[in-house]
Each structure stands twice: as structure tokens, then as C-alpha cells.
Amino acid sequence: MESALKTSVRVRFAPSPTGYPHLGNIRTALFNWLFARHHGGKFILRIEDTDITRKVEGAEGVILDSLRWLGLDWDEGPYFQSQRLHYYHEVANRLLKEDYAYLCYCSTERLAVMRREQMRRKQPPKYDGHCRYLTQQEKLQLEASGIIPVVRFKMPLQGETTFHDLIRGQVTFKNSTLDDLVLLKSDGYPTYHLANIVDDHLMAISHVLRADEWLSSTPRHIVLYQALNWQPPRFAHLPMILGPDRAKLSKRHGATTIVDYKEQGYLPQAMINFLALLGWSLDDRTELLSREELIKHFSLERVSKTAAIFNKRKLEWMNGVYLRQLRPEEFIQQAIPFLDRHLPASVKRPLCSNYIRQIMPLLQERAKTLAEIPQLGSFFFLDELQYDPSLFLSSGLDAKTATQAIEIALRRLKIAGVWDANSLEGILRPLAAELNLSAGKFFGLLRVATTGCTAAPPLFQTMAVLGKERCLKRLTTALQRILTLL
RNA sequence: GCCCCCAUCGUCUAGUGGCCUAGGACGCCAGCCUUUCAAGCUGGAGAUCAGGGGUUCGAAUCCCCUUGAGGGCACCA
Numbered sequence: 001m002e003s004a005l006k007t008s009v010r011v012r013f014a015p016s017p018t019g020y021p022h023l024g025n026i027r028t029a030l031f032n033w034l035f036a037r038h039h040g041g042k043f044i045l046r047i048e049d050t051d052i053t054r055k056v057e058g059a060e061g062v063i064l065d066s067l068r069w070l071g072l073d074w075d076e077g078p079y080f081q082s083q084r085l086h087y088y089h090e091v092a093n094r095l096l097k098e099d100y101a102y103l104c105y106c107s108t109e110r111l112a113v114m115r116r117e118q119m120r121r122k123q124p125p126k127y128d129g130h131c132r133y134l135t136q137q138e139k140l141q142l143e144a145s146g147i148i149p150v151v152r153f154k155m156p157l158q159g160e161t162t163f164h165d166l167i168r169g170q171v172t173f174k175n176s177t178l179d180d181l182v183l184l185k186s187d188g189y190p191t192y193h194l195a196n197i198v199d200d201h202l203m204a205i206s207h208v209l210r211a212d213e214w215l216s217s218t219p220r221h222i223v224l225y226q227a228l229n230w231q232p233p234r235f236a237h238l239p240m241i242l243g244p245d246r247a248k249l250s251k252r253h254g255a256t257t258i259v260d261y262k263e264q265g266y267l268p269q270a271m272i273n274f275l276a277l278l279g280w281s282l283d284d285r286t287e288l289l290s291r292e293e294l295i296k297h298f299s300l301e302r303v304s305k306t307a308a309i310f311n312k313r314k315l316e317w318m319n320g321v322y323l324r325q326l327r328p329e330e331f332i333q334q335a336i337p338f339l340d341r342h343l344p345a346s347v348k349r350p351l352c353s354n355y356i357r358q359i360m361p362l363l364q365e366r367a368k369t370l371a372e373i374p375q376l377g378s379f380f381f382l383d384e385l386q387y388d389p390s391l392f393l394s395s396g397l398d399a400k401t402a403t404q405a406i407e408i409a410l411r412r413l414k415i416a417g418v419w420d421a422n423s424l425e426g427i428l429r430p431l432a433a434e435l436n437l438s439a440g441k442f443f444g445l446l447r448v449a450t451t452g453c454t455a456a457p458p459l460f461q462t463m464a465v466l467g468k469e470r471c472l473k474r475l476t477t478a479l480q481r482i483l484t485l486l
Numbered sequence: 487g488c489c490c491c492c493a494u495c496g497u498c499u500a501g502u503g504g505c506c507u508a509g510g511a512c513g514c515c516a517g518c519c520u521u522u523c524a525a526g527c528u529g530g531a532g533a534u535c536a537g538g539g540g541u542u543c544g545a546a547u548c549c550c551c552u553u554g555a556g557g558g559c560a561c562c563a
Contacts, residue, residue, distance in 0.1 A: 016563045051562055108561070115560085124488040125559060150561050168491070177489050177559085185561040192563045216490050216558040239492085246555065277498065277511090284500035285510045304499075307556060311497045314512040324525075366524045432521090443521035455523035
């Protein structure tokens with residue numbers, strides 16, 4: 001079984017360029033990719049651009065970029081359905097000839113009225129088969145009228161269609177609930193249903209792994225395969241990913257496209273790991289898995305059936321884990337573009353790479369995303385710090401004591417020789433005792449003075465990186481500001 | 487309205503008849519570490535396994551009903 005799969009697995013990711021890919025789309029791509037890689041099969045990329053009215057400019061480029069960013073490499077394609085119209089026409093003609101399909105001349109207006117009427121009567125909206133039963137004479141008349149018809153499939157009126165879903169098990173639909181779906185639109189493009197099965201067949205797709213929303217169109221596809229006497233692929237319907245309000249993901253939920261996550265500073269490996277765990281699990285404890293481990297262990301049997309609500313907090317945590325795991329040099333390389341883009345314009349570019357190299361280790365274990373690094377470390381770069389002088393008193397010191405403490409610190413630091421973390425600690429820690437201040441309070445004071453923040457990386461290291469000149473200048477400014485509190 | 491699917495802590499999940507007085511992770515709370523923050527470590531709160539019926543010596547696990555949620559029902563994918 002396993003070896004048979006190994007030679008024959010061919011799966012595809014088939015997005016339509018009607019928008020940018022969101023988490024759900026990418027999760028589908030990921031599962032297909034993992035399945036292919038696990039079985040040593042092929043992962044094929046196919047762009048389903050058969051709706052020219054909904055096509056979004058640039059969407060396909062974004063789709064490809066997203067896959068590349070995540071490292072989901074494909075073995076064939078991208079194929080474009082818009083360039084394969086002749087295949088669909090050929091199949092539609094064959095179905096027409098073999099009486100599995102018919103031409104339908106109904107106007108969109110008539111269909112809309114029909115549907116509205118059905119809804120009003122609380123009946124399921126369904127094509128009424130008007131053109132299925134045209135007389136020979138009516139056909140000739142309509143043909144002569146110049147109306148461009150669509151091709152509709154003759155859905156069996158009785159019986160039922162059953163298929164085995166690899167995740168859901170046996171699923172059965174009554175054929176009477178299926179309607180005569182359109183195969184070929186009047187603009188000459190196929191509908192999803194036609195193009196999809198034609199390509200899956202022609203491309204020898206072995207397994208269709210797609211989102212749950214397609215489950216109810218699967219019987220239609222099965223019936224089409226039967227009409228064409230083609231062997232259908234195996235199906236596996238993946239659970240959906242929902243927003244926090246349990247609804248389908250949309251713009252309301254904030255970042256939904258994968259590009260947004262890239263821009264917010266999530267790492268592809270974190271994204272992959274997180275997405276893999278949305279609907280799949282290895283066991284009862286493993287959370288962190290590398291790409292290789294995912295490939296090794298991925299299996300459809302461990303895909304869950306329940307829709308998942310995507311939990312951004314957990315993604316943030318996981319991204320932090322991956323950020324901390326980066327080698328320092330790599331962290332720096334990843335951080336630089338974000339610093340460049342998000343540090344205030346007043347900070348001179350190009351940024352000094354030597355300075356950055358010293359700063360980044362202090363930020364690496366504090367950042368959850370790359371995008372928050374500029375924010376976290378902006379005080380390293382700014383000439384003039386903006387902060388509320390009352391921060392000096394936040395630890396409960398009075399203005400007079402604070403003033404004295406900074407004055408003395410300034411005096412001692414001016415005459416400091418070596419300016420590294422150890423030496424600074426050697427000067428400042430005894431000074432706290434000398435001033436009869438707790439280390440926490442005294443260092444807190446200096447922290448505000450040198451960084452403008454009450455929370456920052458360790459004081460001595462921070463001051464060492466800032467350098468003597470900058471620190472003395474900031475302490476002097478701090479002294480001036482604290483005087484306003486007296 | 488009709489059809490399909492699903493149902494374990496707030497969220498992601500483990501669990502496939504006895505190992506479950508239900509395990510892990512995120513988040514939350516507390517403690518430790520500590521110059522703040524973060525990280526790390528330790529501990530805690532948090533699920534009468536949606537509800538109700540069965541089946542069985544025994545059910546989160548099997549069956550039925552109810553409820554709830556999601557998806558589909560286009561010349562969109």
C-alpha cells in the first residue's frame with residue numbers, strides 16, 4: 001500500500017486569483033505539499049482563472065510569492081486554466097454528444113426570478129430543467145435566435161451518490177437534491193466544476209485535498225466522472241479555519257492574507273509549524289516540529305474533522321520561540337529590513353551595521369515578531385528621547401532624591417574609563433548602596449534616563465551598547481527634565 | 487427552506503470500550519530567578535467530554551434523538 005502510494009501520489013493546490021491567499025488557502029496548500037513530500041509524490045500548482053469578472057490584478061503573483069516565502073515548492077506548473085480552454089470545450093462537446101449534457105438558453109433574469117420564487121415558497125433554489133425538456137422545434141427556434149447558450153449537465157434525477165472521504169468516511173447525497181449545473185458559461189469559459197475535474201483527470205491527480213466547503217460539490221464531481229467514464233481521485237475534505245467569531249475568515253478579522261503575516265514579522269518556519277497544527281497533530285504533546293519532521297510524520301489519519309478557530313496568541317508565542325532559536329547573525333539579517341522600514345525617518349540611513357549587531361542580541365529574546373523590533377529598540381537610535389518626566393518617580397522616589405542620584409551617577413560615569421557592562425555594574429551597584437537606594441529603584445531611574453522606558457533590556461548592557469557619549473548626554477538631559485518636577 | 491458535515495478546558499488539541507477522578511500547548515493566575523521587561527523554571531485555576539436516551543459488566547469513545555455550530559444550494563471558485 002505504502003509503496004503503491006509512493007509511486008502514484010500526485011496532488012495539487014488550485015487557487016483562483018480572485019484575491020490574496022488567506023490562512024485557510026495556505027493551510028490547504030501546506031497539507032497538500034506535506035502529503036506529496038511524505039509520499040515522495042508530486043505537488044502541482046494550478047491557477048483556476050476561469051472567472052474573468054472576479055480576477056484580481058496581481059493576485060496570482062502574490063499566490064506564488066506566498067508559496068515561495070513558505071518554501072512550499074511545486075513540481076509542476078503553474079498551469080493556467082485560461083490557457084486550457086480547448087480541453088474543456090472538447091469534454092463539454094463529448095458530454096453533449098453523448099446526451100449527458102444539454103444547451104440551456106435561459107436568461108439570467110429568468111433564472112433570478114425562478115430562484116426568487118423558489119425561495120419565497122421556501123423551496124431549495126434549483127434549476128427547473130426548463131431547457132432540458134425543449135422540443136425539437138423550440139431548440140431550432142432558440143438556436144436561430146442568436147442567444148448564446150450555456151452547457152448544462154443532466155444530473156441523474158433518481159438514486160444517490162456515495163463516496164468515501166479519507167477524512168469524513170462514507171458520505172451520501174440524494175441525486176434529486178443536485179441540480180443541473182452549468183459546465184460551460186456563455187463567455188466560453190468553463191465553470192469550476194468542469195475545469196476542475198477535467199484537469200484533475202488530465203493531470204492524473206491521485207488525491208484531492210481541499211477545504212470542507214467543497215464537500216457538497218463532490219457528489220456533482222463524482223457524477224461527472226462517472227458520465228465520462230473516468231476514475232475519480234480520492235477525496236479528503238479538510239476542516240475549515242474560522243475567525244474568533246466562528247465565521248469564515250475575512251477582512252474583519254484583521255490580517256487574513258499570508259502576506260500580512262510576512263509583513264508583521266512572522267517567520268515562515270513558525271507559520272508552517274503553526275498552520276500544520278491547525279487541524280493536524282502528531283500526538284498528545286508535540287508542539288514544535290521542523291519542516292522535516294512534519295514531512296516525516298504527516299498523515300491524513302491524523303487530520304481532525306472539526307473546524308478550527310485560529311488563535312493569534314499561540315502563533316505569536318510560537319513565532320517568539322522560532323525567533324529565539326535563530327542564530328544571532330540570522331536574527332540580525334531578518335531584523336534589518338524591518339528596522340529600515342519602521343524606524344522613524346529622523347534616524348539616519350543607512351543604519352550602522354556594527355551598532356545594530358550590538359543591539360540585536362538584547363532584543364532577540366524579547367521580540368515576538370520582527371515588526372516589533374524597531375519599536376522595542378527605537379531608543380537606541382533616536383537622538384532625542386521623548387518621555388514623561390514623571391516616569392522618574394514611578395518607583396516611588398521623590399524628585400529631590402532622584403535628582404541627587406542622577407547627579408552623582410553622572411559625575412561618576414564621566415570619569416569612567418572602560419565602558420562595558422561589567423565596569424558599569426562595578427560603578428553603579430556600589431553607588432546604589434552608597435546612596436542608600438535599592439538597586440531596583442536606582443537602576444530604574446537610570447533606565448528611564450537612558451532609554452525613556454520603564455521596561456527595557458538589562459541596564460548595564462544597554463548602556464554599554466549606547467556608549468559613553470550618548471549615555472552622558474541623556475543623563476544630562478534627564479537632570480534638566482527632572483528639575484521641572486521640583 | 488432543503489442537503490451535507492461537525493461537536494473534549496476561552497482557543498488549538500490527545501483520546502478509536504477498561505491505562506481517564508480526561509493528558510499536552512497557547513492564554514490566564516501565583517511563586518522562583520532577577521536592576522525593569524522578556525526568557526526560563528515550578529505550581530495553580532480552567533472540560534459534570536453539548537444535552538437526553540440506549541448498547542455494554544464497563545462509554546469521552548458504539549447507536550438513536552435533540553440542541554448548537556459550520557458549509558453548500560450561481561453563467562463564483
